[in-house]
Amino acid sequence: MKLSYLGLMDTERSTIKATITTDHPASSYGMPVIVLEDGGVLDYTSAILLDYRVEKISEAERPLLEQWQRNMPPIDSPAATLGRKGGSVKSPKKAAAARENGKKGGHHKKDK
Numbered sequence: 001m002k003l004s005y006l007g008l009m010d011t012e013r014s015t016i017k018a019t020i021t022t023d024h025p026a027s028s029y030g031m032p033v034i035v036l037e038d039g040g041v042l043d044y045t046s047a048i049l050l051d052y053r054v055e056k057i058s059e060a061e062r063p064l065l066e067q068w069q070r071n072m073p074p075i076d077s078p079a080a081t082l083g084r085k086g087g088s089v090k091s092p093k094k095a096a097a098a099r100e101n102g103k104k105g106g107h108h109k110k111d112k
Contacts, residue, residue: 001065002056003034003042008049015055018042020064031071032064044072 001020004013017037026041027033034042042052057065 001034001054001058001061003036003052004055005050005052013053020061020068022064032068034068047072 001018002015003018004015006013018034020032020034021027022030022032024033024035024041026035034047036042046052054065
């Protein structure tokens with residue numbers, strides 16, 4: 001497959017060769033990963049921030065790409081911007097509930 005991306009300081013798109021596979025150490029539970037030509041794995045955060053686009057793909061790779069895209073967190077999700085599922089960011093409602101129950105976490109001042 002061939003991908004293009006826009007670097008943070010670039011004005012023109014660059015292209016890179018990649019493969020999508022489930023046979024890689026970074027693949028867990030049969031989930032596909034995109035392996036770049038340098039051997040690194042494309043994470044969801046980089047895919048969003050650097051605006052990765054598929055320029056060319058084989059028919060055999062297409063179902064794996066669709067599965068990879070289905071697993072991508074929504075762009076407005078804290079997990080998408082933190083690069084991990086779940087993350088440590090609590091919603092304001094959950095942080096307030098945790099404070100009321102005396103649990104640590106969220107943004108609160110310790111009562112004295």
